Amino acid sequence: MSAKPLSDLEALKKRSNYLRGTIEQSLADPLTGSLHEDDVKLGKFHGFYQQDDRDVRAERTRRKLEPAYQFMVRVRIPGGIATPKQWLTLDRLATTHGNGTLRLTTRQAFQFHGVLKRNLKPVIRSINDALLSTIAACGDVTRNVMCAPLAELSEVHEAAYGIATAISRYLAPKTRAYHEIWLDGEKIEGEDHEPIYGDTYMPRKFKITIAIPPSNDVDVFAHDLGFIAIEKEGRLAGFNVVVGGGMGATHGEPATYPRVGDVIGFCTVEQTLAVAEHVVGVQRDFGDRSDRKHARLKYTIDDRGLDWFKDELHRRLGFPLAPAKPYEFTSRGDRFGWQQTRDGRWHLTLFVPAGRVQDTGEHRVLTGLRELARIHEGDFRLTPNQNLIVANIPDRERARVERLLDEHGVQRLQSGSPLKLQALACVALPTCGLAMAEAERYLPTLTDKLDALLERHGLRDEPISLRVSGCPNGCSRPYLAEIALVGKAVGRYNLFLGGDALGHRMNRLAEENVDEARILAVLDRLFAEFAAGRAPGESFGDFARRTVFHEEAA
C-alpha cells in the first residue's frame, strides 16, 4: 500500500491548512457560480457539494453560459431529531435560498438543493444559529451519526440517542476553519489542530450508526461501524459492535463491492466512545490513502483479515471486547401511523415519498409540516427510510395534528402498498453529479406499476423491500433490498434480487442493463411463481434467492 503514491486528495487535505484552502476567495469570485476545483473537494468537509442542474447543462453551454451551478447543503443532525423551531428554520431556508424542498436522507439528515454560491454563507450561518451544523456532513470524516429514531422502550432510545450525539460531538472535526469562513469567527493565531484526525483526516468517509432491536431500520450492517443496542431490564446495557459494512461499488470494477458488516463483540455503554474512537483510529492509520475506491474500512478489513483488525482494536482499547450478546431483528421498515410509547406519548410516522418534503398539487407536505411545526410541542424525527416521525405528541393534541395534516393533503399520501411505503430511492438526477439513471423522480411511476403487478397476483399486502439507486454507489442501500434497481444508463438498470427482509443478507445481480419493460416482465413472472409456490412464511427475497439463484436461505 505505502508503495503506491498518495491520492491527490491526500495532498490537498495536507496543504489545505485544516480545510481552509481558498474557499473564501472562491466565494468572493463574482464571475462564476462555482468554486475553485480544490475548494469543491474541501467544501464537502464543510457540508456541501457543488452540483449543477443537469437537465439544462447542454442547453446553457450552447447559450455561452456556464452550467447552472448550485449547491447541495447537508445538515449534520445526530439521530435525526429536530425541534419544531429548527424545522421552521430549515423550512424557511429551503423556501428562500433552496429549491423549495427539504430532503430527508437515508442517514436521517436534511438536505437542501439549489443553493446558489452567494447564499451559501447565509444558509450555513442560519443553520448554525438554529444550533445545528453542516460540518462533516460530507467529506473524509465521521458522517452524521445515525440512531434508530424510536423504540417501544423510550428509555433505551433516550440513552442510545445520548450516545449518538456524544459520538457525533466527540468525532466532529475541531478545525477553526469552519467558524472563520462561515461564522466570521476570529482568525486563529498559529497552527490549527485536529486531536483525533490529524491534518489529513480520514482516508475516506466514515459512517457510524446505532440500531435498537427489534428494528433494523438503520441497516446496521451497511456502515463502517455499527452498534446494536442490547437492553437489560428495560435499560441500555451496551452494544454489539459491527464493523466493515458498506454499499458503494463501481460498475465493472470487481475490486469494489458492497459488504455486510461483521459483529465482533460487545462493549458497555461506558466503553462505547472509546470503541468508536479507536475503530476510527485503526481506519485512519491503516486505511488505503492511495486509492479512493479502496479506502473504506471494509477493504482494510478484507485486506488484513478480521482477526488482525480485532487484535489491533483491542491493543488500542487496552481491553478485549466481550463476546457479542444475543439479539434479534424482526423488522426494518417504518411503522406508519400512530403509536403510543409507555410514557403515554403519541408518535405519528408519516410516509414521505423518497424523503422529498415538498408541495405538489393537493399534497402540500412542506406547508402542512410548517403549520404543524408552529403548534407542535414534541419533536421531529427523520427515519433511516427517508420518512418522518412527528414525535411526543400529548394525547390532547392528536386530533389537532390529524386535522392539520388532513387539510394539507398529507394524510391522503399515506395510503399505498407496503412495497410503495417502504421503498427507498436516492436523489440521482437532476442534481447528483454521479447519477447514471433516474431514481427519486422515477420511483412513483415504478411503484405504481409494481403495485399493479402485485395486485394481479394477490400480493398487494406483501411487505417487499424495493430500493432504487441511480448508480452503483448505493445511497439507498440497494444491495440489502429484496428487489433493487441500480442505474446503469438513463432508462437502464441492473436488477438485483434475493436480499432478505431484515438487512442481514445482500441480494445478487439477476439482470444486467435492462429497461423497464424487461424489469416488469421478470418481476411479473416471479410474482406469479411466488404467489403460487412460496414456502409457508417465506419472504419474497428468500423465495427469489431459492428459485432464481438456487441457494437455500442461510
Add this chain to the structure above:
Amino acid sequence: MAAVPNAKVEPPLPNAGLQALREVVADFDYDQLLWASGYLAGLARAGVAAAAAAPAPAVAAGADTWTVFYATETGNARRVAQDLAEKARAAGLAVEVQDLADYKPKALSKVANAVFVVPTHGIGEPPDGSELFFEFWLGERAPRLEQLRYSVLALGDSSYADFCVMGQRLDERLRALGATPVVERIDCDVDFEAPAAEWTDKVVRHAAETAQALATPAARPAHLHAVPKVAAPTRERPFQAEVTVNQPITGLGSTKDVRHIELDLEGSGIAYAPGDSLGIVPQNPEPLVAALLATVKLDGATEVTVNGTTMPLATALAEHKEITVVSRPLLEHVAQHHEELRDVLAERERLTRFFATRQVIDLFADYPKEWQPQELVDALRRLTPRLYSIASSPDANEGEAHLTVSVVRYELYGREHWGAASNFLIDAPSVPVYLEPNDRFRLPTDGDVPIVMVGAGTGVAPFRAFVEHRAEHGHRGDNWLVYGDRCFATDFLYQLEWLRWRKEGVLTRMDVAFSRDGAEKVYVQHRLREQSRRLYEWLERGAHFYVCGDAERMAGDVHQALLDVVRQEGGMSEERAQEYVAELKAQKRYQRDVY
C-alpha cells in the same frame, strides 16, 4: 485645343457660365474631359445639376475657403457634410470639412464662412466628442462672432421629445453672437436624405454667388480629381448578408431574449474594425403589418404610391414605412383628431414618455380615426435602418461579423409588440447590411495601453470585439471590463468567453453588477465607485475609458461616477475633475458609444 460644344445648341447656361465652363475645361486632356462630362451628368442625375451649373460663373471664383463643420455619432452628419463639400468643390469652391470632435473651439473666431451639420444625441445633447465645442459657444464666456456667415442643418429624430434641439440652439446662439445666417436652418428627421440634398444645393448656390471671382488654374483639375468615390455597401446600396448563426444567449427563464447573431460578409467589400457598427435595413414583421391593417380597417391590397412608385398598401407598410416607432409628424397628424394628444405634444415629459412606451399600433388603436390608404402612408415616416455594434474582431473571424441583439418583443396594453429590426434579424435568412464606421470608439493604437470597458446589457457587444481583437493580436495591454445586467443566472452575456479570457490572462479584471439579484439594485457605476482607487490608478497609467450601452440612464450615471472617482482619488475640486475628464475626452481616452 479641346473641342467646344456646338454653337447651334442653345446652352442652358448664362454666357458667363458657358465662358467660365470653357475656361475650366480649357487645358483638360481627353480623359479629364470625359470624366468631367460623366461627372456633370452624374450631378444632373443626382438632381443637383442646377446647383452645379448655376454657380458656374463662380467657378473662377471660390475666393475664401468655406468650412463645413459636423459632429456625428452614427455617421449621418458626416455623410451630409461630405456630400455638401463635394458639391461645393464641384462648384469650384474651396471647402474643408471639419469634425467638431477634433476642433479647437476658439478657432471659430477666425472663420468667415461656415456650414454646420449638427445632430442631436442623448436626450437633447450634442454628439459625443463635440461637447467641448458646444459648451464653449453656448456658454457664458463665448466671444462675439460678427465676422461669421453661417448656415445650420439640424439632424434629429422626431421620435425624441428634444427634436433637433442642438441644431436649434447653435443657430440661435450664433445669431445672438452677431453672426449672419446665410441659408435658413432646416430640422431633418431620420429620413433626411432628400431635404438635406435640397438644402445643401441652396447653400452651395448662395456660397457660389457671393464668392468673388478669382481663378487658380492649378487648383481646378485637382478639385475635380478630389471627388472621392467608395465601392463598399451603403445605406442605399446595402449588402445582402446571410445569417449563419442565430443563438439565444440569455438563459431559460430570463426576462430578456438576447441573440448572438453571426453574419456572412464574404465578398461584401465591408472591412470593419472593432468599435464599428453594422447598419441593418429591416422589414417589418408580417403579423405586425396584419395587426396594423386590422386596426386602421384598411385592405392591404389597396394600391398606394410611395415616392413615385405604386404598390399594395401591405408592401408599403412591410418594406417602406416605419410602423413601430412613432414620429412627431405622425403624432401631430393624429392629434388633429385628438385633443389629448395635443396636450402630450405640448409637454416634453409626457412626449418623451409617449415615444418611449407607445408604438404606432398603440397610437392607432388608442386614438382611432378614419384612415385613407394614401393618407396613412404619407403620414408614416420612411422605415430607417437600425445600427448594431459589431461584437467580433475581423481578424479572428474572417469574413464574418457578430452582433448581440436584444429582441424587442413584448405584450403591453393587451397587444403584441415587435421591434422591426431585431425581429427581422432573427427571422430572415439574410439581411441587408452596411458598415457604419465609428472612429470615436477605437482601441488604442498601442497594444500595450490599458483599457477600461464599461458596458451594460448589449452594450457589452463591442467589448467582446475589443478583447477578442487584443487576444488575437497578442496585445499585452491590461483589459478591465465592468459589466452589468439583470440576473447572474440567466443574463450574463458571453459568460463562458469572459471566463476563458480571464483564465488565459487576456482579461485582466472583470467586475459585474446584476441589478435584480440582491435586495438593493447595483449597477456598473456602483462597481466603478467601489473600485475608485484602482480606476484612478488605471487612468493615471494612461488607460482608455470606454462606455457602451443605454444612453438614457447608464451613460450619465457612469459619467458622474467617473467625475466623482477622479475628484475623490485625485483630491481635486469639482472644476479640476471636470477638466481632468474633459482632457480625457480631448485625448480620445474617454470614448462612448451609447444608444
